[in-house]
Amino acid sequence: MKVADLMADCLAQHARRRVAFDALASAAEAGDSSLAASPQRRRILADAAQLLRTRNLAVLPAGSDGWDYSTHPPLPRWVQRPPAARSPRPKPGPRAWVELLSFARTQRLSAADHLLLDPINALLRDEPDAEIIPLAERSYQLYGDEKYLKDIERHHLVRKGLLDVTTHLRAKPTPAPLAMYELGPARWLLIVENIAAFASLREVLRAWPDRRQVGWLALGSGDQLIASIPTAIDAFRERDHPVDDVLMYADLDLKGLRCAQQAGRHAQAAGLPSLRPAAGLYQALLARPPRRVAPVSQDEAHAATAWLPPGLAARVTQLLADGIVLRQEALCRPRLSGLLSPHVPLLPQLRDGLAAPDAPAQQAHAASAVRPEPGKALPDASPPCRPGP
Known part of the structure; x- marks a missing residue:
């Protein structure tokens, strides 16, 4: 196995993203016994480090402090695994919106908007005349969380008058009674x-x-x-x-x-x-x-x-x-x-x-009237309150 491959395996298995270059060199020597005695050892290690960088398997130090210049060619003091590439978030595909949610066809909806509207769309498609129930019960039915719709009146679609609790969610708020x-x-x-x-x-x-x-x-x-x-x-x-x-x-x-x-x-x-x-x-x-x-x-x-x-x-x-x-x-x-x-x-x-x-x-x-101290009532010219008989 090539030296660069031995070093890449060591870097990939290491618990930390940043690894001392000496640890990678030791792993390479353990896999290739001829490396330690080779007069070209330093050159081979330097080339392997550059190959890891070219393959995007390692990030080398950017500043001079991260390099050992005691002998030519210089070697990095450490290398670091590059951050994992983020997979692109899939864009929501086209929806077949029910007529009551037709506004969604012309709105620029975020992923969070789709998370809110998709279960409502299914409800209105399958049960357009669903009984109006407490909002917390509808929230649990549609989202598995009784508090998901707790602040629905603050949602931008509700504030714009596009989404209505009664019409679309077939629900009603149930505040504590007076x-x-x-x-x-x-x-x-x-x-x-x-x-x-x-x-x-x-x-x-x-x-x-x-x-x-x-x-x-x-x-x-x-x-x-x-x-x-x-x-x-x-x-x-x-x-x-x-x-x-x-x-x-x-x-x-x-x-x-x-x-x-x-x-x-x-x-x-x-x-x-x-x-x-x-x-x-x-x-x-x-x-x-x-x-x-x-x-x-x-x-x-x-x-x-x-x-x-x-x-x-x-x-x-x-x-x-x-x-x-x-x-x-x-x-x-x-x-x-x-x-x-x-x-x-x-x-x-x-x-x-x-x-x-x-x-x-x-x-x-x-x-x-002047209140002499914070928290005390202002003086009153009339008699103070006294307990009744």
Whole structure:
């Protein structure tokens, strides 16, 4: 066997890609006993190294540091196997797309797009009227993974309006249901953002003297509320207790107001009544100790407060622009008990409130308050919350 072949076998069997040239020379001498005593040994080894390079079986050092120049001809100190050639990825062949996926014929689809669409194409071909089932179940059926379609609404084909969960996947999202409590027979729902405010309102409403005035109470915030609010319709149907008014009570800050706006859009799309602010609770909250945060631009504040009634919106816009927010916890249970009168119909108190306090005076009170330390509430001129009797 030629010296170059002996060296190539050694290099191919070595665990590491880079191998000392002395190891290859020893392997060649072990396979050809005449090499060690040959006066041409160094020339034979040098030629073998160049032959390995020509055959693309080895990569030789590029810099002078990788060569031994002690005697002529120079020999490499190491050689390295070339990286394995990547086999070209096969391009997807032409598909016979069903009519509902005809957009795929004109789109430049990636391999990932084909992985998504091929099982859908088979479903629509074999079961064009397949029963609409939960998205996770369809995901497991088509892809063997219940979470494969978890974020399908973010896929570029869905965002472009080309792919639809119901039409093409024959599926429907199944968010966790909205946490709802039927406290009475009245036809309204009040959604509360924070757990403390929810617990306080639940106590107050549970003790309301005229049970006919009390309706549904729900807890929800953030992405969870936005996803789950359409499920309220199922609860209304199951209990045969529909609603005419849906109210929201959240923090008066960017996060709470933006959440309310998005939840309102989802509620409307699901066929629920328009989501309205619980103006009576917000009016009372504006009289409580505010907190300082980073100010926002007038444009951001205006966009966030557009959901509020005009009078409240103008006041809250200025507060947000001044770096002032109000959190629900500031309106504690004893104050809620004193705020809501059993001698006046309950729903108008929650939905419309009482006469709005003087706006300039209210803004002056909030803007003049200074929070002495991070994390603490701003000082309040009114008495602190105390436990009820």
